[in-house]
Amino acid sequence: MDIKDRILKLQPEATFEEQGDLIAVVAPGKFRALMEALRNEGDKMDYLREIMGLDNGTELGAVYYLESTATYEQIAVKTMTPDRENPMLPSVCDLWKTAEIKEREVYDFFGIRFLNNPDMRRIFLREDWKGYPLRKDYDMNSNPLNMENEVNADEGDEFVIDSYGSVEDLKNKIFDRNDFVVNIGPQHPSTHGVLRLRTSLEGEMVKKIDPVCGYIHRGIEKMAESMTYPQTLAMTDRLDYLSANQNRHALCMCIEKACGIEIPERAKYIRTIIDELQRIDSHLLYYSCLVMDMGGLTPFFYGFRDREMVLDILEDTTGGRLIQNYYVIGGVQADLHPEFQTKVKAFIKHLRGIIHEYHEIFTGNVIARERLIKVGMLSREDAISLGTTGGTGRASGWHNDVRKHHPYGMYDQVDFKEIVYDGCDSFDRYMVRMDEIMESMNIIEQLIDRIPEGDYKVKTKPIIKLPAGTYSASVETSRGEFMAIIVSDGGKSPVRLHFRSTGLPLVHALDTVCRGNKIADLIAIGGTLDYVIPDIDR
Amino acid sequence: MKEPKIKSIPYSEFKDNEYLENMVAELNKDGVNVIVGKLDDLINWGRSNSLWSLTFGTSCCAIEFMALGAARYDMARFGFEVTRNSPRQADMIMVLGTITYKMAPVLKRLYDQMADPKYVIAIGGCTISGGPFKNSYHVVPGIDKIVPVDVYVPGCPPRPEAFYYGMMQLQRKIKLERFFGGVNRKEKEEDIQDESED
Numbered sequence A: 001m002d003i004k005d006r007i008l009k010l011q012p013e014a015t016f017e018e019q020g021d022l023i024a025v026v027a028p029g030k031f032r033a034l035m036e037a038l039r040n041e042g043d044k045m046d047y048l049r050e051i052m053g054l055d056n057g058t059e060l061g062a063v064y065y066l067e068s069t070a071t072y073e074q075i076a077v078k079t080m081t082p083d084r085e086n087p088m089l090p091s092v093c094d095l096w097k098t099a100e101i102k103e104r105e106v107y108d109f110f111g112i113r114f115l116n117n118p119d120m121r122r123i124f125l126r127e128d129w130k131g132y133p134l135r136k137d138y139d140m141n142s143n144p145l146n147m148e149n150e151v152n153a154d155e156g157d158e159f160v161i162d163s164y165g166s167v168e169d170l171k172n173k174i175f176d177r178n179d180f181v182v183n184i185g186p187q188h189p190s191t192h193g194v195l196r197l198r199t200s201l202e203g204e205m206v207k208k209i210d211p212v213c214g215y216i217h218r219g220i221e222k223m224a225e226s227m228t229y230p231q232t233l234a235m236t237d238r239l240d241y242l243s244a245n246q247n248r249h250a251l252c253m254c255i256e257k258a259c260g261i262e263i264p265e266r267a268k269y270i271r272t273i274i275d276e277l278q279r280i281d282s283h284l285l286y287y288s289c290l291v292m293d294m295g296g297l298t299p300f301f302y303g304f305r306d307r308e309m310v311l312d313i314l315e316d317t318t319g320g321r322l323i324q325n326y327y328v329i330g331g332v333q334a335d336l337h338p339e340f341q342t343k344v345k346a347f348i349k350h351l352r353g354i355i356h357e358y359h360e361i362f363t364g365n366v367i368a369r370e371r372l373i374k375v376g377m378l379s380r381e382d383a384i385s386l387g388t389t390g391g392t393g394r395a396s397g398w399h400n401d402v403r404k405h406h407p408y409g410m411y412d413q414v415d416f417k418e419i420v421y422d423g424c425d426s427f428d429r430y431m432v433r434m435d436e437i438m439e440s441m442n443i444i445e446q447l448i449d450r451i452p453e454g455d456y457k458v459k460t461k462p463i464i465k466l467p468a469g470t471y472s473a474s475v476e477t478s479r480g481e482f483m484a485i486i487v488s489d490g491g492k493s494p495v496r497l498h499f500r501s502t503g504l505p506l507v508h509a510l511d512t513v514c515r516g517n518k519i520a521d522l523i524a525i526g527g528t529l530d531y532v533i534p535d536i537d538r
Numbered sequence B: 001m002k003e004p005k006i007k008s009i010p011y012s013e014f015k016d017n018e019y020l021e022n023m024v025a026e027l028n029k030d031g032v033n034v035i036v037g038k039l040d041d042l043i044n045w046g047r048s049n050s051l052w053s054l055t056f057g058t059s060c061c062a063i064e065f066m067a068l069g070a071a072r073y074d075m076a077r078f079g080f081e082v083t084r085n086s087p088r089q090a091d092m093i094m095v096l097g098t099i100t101y102k103m104a105p106v107l108k109r110l111y112d113q114m115a116d117p118k119y120v121i122a123i124g125g126c127t128i129s130g131g132p133f134k135n136s137y138h139v140v141p142g143i144d145k146i147v148p149v150d151v152y153v154p155g156c157p158p159r160p161e162a163f164y165y166g167m168m169q170l171q172r173k174i175k176l177e178r179f180f181g182g183v184n185r186k187e188k189e190e191d192i193q194d195e196s197e198d
């Protein structure tokens, strides 16, 4: 059945926006019933990809992107409320766990309260922050730099409607007076950035983890609203810098889709190859960091030795080592370096010949196996409900590779395996990455000799105007599904630019994964989940 | 001792650094006691070649710092491969990456926890001026608003070679300092100034 008919059958009053993405619009009163039906009936939409808060100047609301893990069908649902003083929407966090944290994000930026969400605290900004920065009427000078140390509340708010129809604030305890709470971060070498985890312990076992984000919240989404489209591209590289090119790929595709730019074949090949090189780069770093977190130093040097070779290849062509600013709207910035192909082939030959060293020193190591196998279990249901895409989801048996199921670039023309394990533990999460390195090399080998001659980009105007509508594009980055969503009113800068963070669901999953494990394993589990903090905080 | 010189790094290898020139001029003007001066040299030689840094990477620039630690760039050659995770054991803080409003009090606190003499290196556009995020509502436009900075290394991210250049400038500065009295007294004066500003 067509998705539109299905929604109309469930909710006859729904209207549709068809500019760009197909979005079903329903009133807040009807919203909850529709979401329940989509989640539980027929082709279950059991994966909530993203919630994007929205302020269109008069109304506040949110757009929910859903996908079915069986059919890979997608739909977006939007609901808006005109109440700007006290905006409230029903929560869906009992249907999809990932909504718990994403609704907190929307609350933080837009001040929309979600009824029945058990924990309506701010997540990125300080608890004493005034106002909601992504609202259109936010005063940019209302929060000067505050050098006081932040105090964190031990209670979260839950807003419910009581039997008289008025809103009541239940105070939920996050930590009890008797809990033994250890604070990890924000300045900690093994949290992979400035993540802070408030962890309560029962003896040596983790009882609960409360992640505190926002230490690297740079306000990228708000800044983008006053930039032209080509300018917004510069921000994506700095989100998840280990997937810099892949992130940029998503945003470029989104803009190209919106204004109907067809990019040349050559650019498509180049983008796909560079994406895969980046994936190898990222997974090598993953290996190095994971092993270092667990106390091994030699493998760190292995990973970096080979990573430097990838960086050299990328630097020849793009001019940058880490932040490359290479993709542009309509293609890529510059043509490939003349030696690109030979160097890539030499690198692949080298890595294939040497990767056994990685496995000899770490994969088969007794200590590593003891600390990874059957530790940090994440079931398939939880993985889907928490929206942990990428390698973490695939290690739990969830087939979620965007390259496979919604192909972009050249991925529909190459033959590659989607690496899926079903051990659900830390070790399989590690193995997924190691196998993906091999698979990426496989993809590159299929493309490297077939790069067609021709232009590497099409000419575009310096100021690009997108037709009004909502557009989205997603890619498989090194650590999951990354999505760029643009809401345009036809102008030269976006009304709203939103990125799906690959890391936020992973950090949210820490609580589920680590409960009942030893505190010493927390760091190793965090290492296998593989998140990058600036991408979470944006 | 008149004419203090900078040991071990040929002067011509560096571009002009007015700040250091002024420091030399000042030292020359006041003159230094011979014995104390020699001891200073010795101590500073030791200090400058064993800088222990507090790891303080918040974002992209920190990844380049990791590359410094690996074999290709190998920072052990210059004696600053020892990174500390506690501010109490560190000589300097290398700020790598954007500092946001939420992070600012943490940075200040870490800086305050370090023992004198202590140094700050600001790496990357973000720490110098807010970099690409200058206009944001949540980014500190330059960490010199919070802590005194000794060396700035521009770049986004700076290349590993630029890291070295910055580090060697710091070593150079340390070699010029008067450890006995000078360094510590300087800190106290700053503290007093800070208080009067508040």
Ligand code: SF4
Pocket (backbone or CB within 6 Å): A238, A323, B059, B060, B061, B096, B097, B098, B123, B124, B125, B126, B127, B131, B132, B155, B156, B157, B158
């Ligand atoms: S200066 Fe550039 S590379 Fe460094 S943290 Fe800032 S954005 Fe990242």
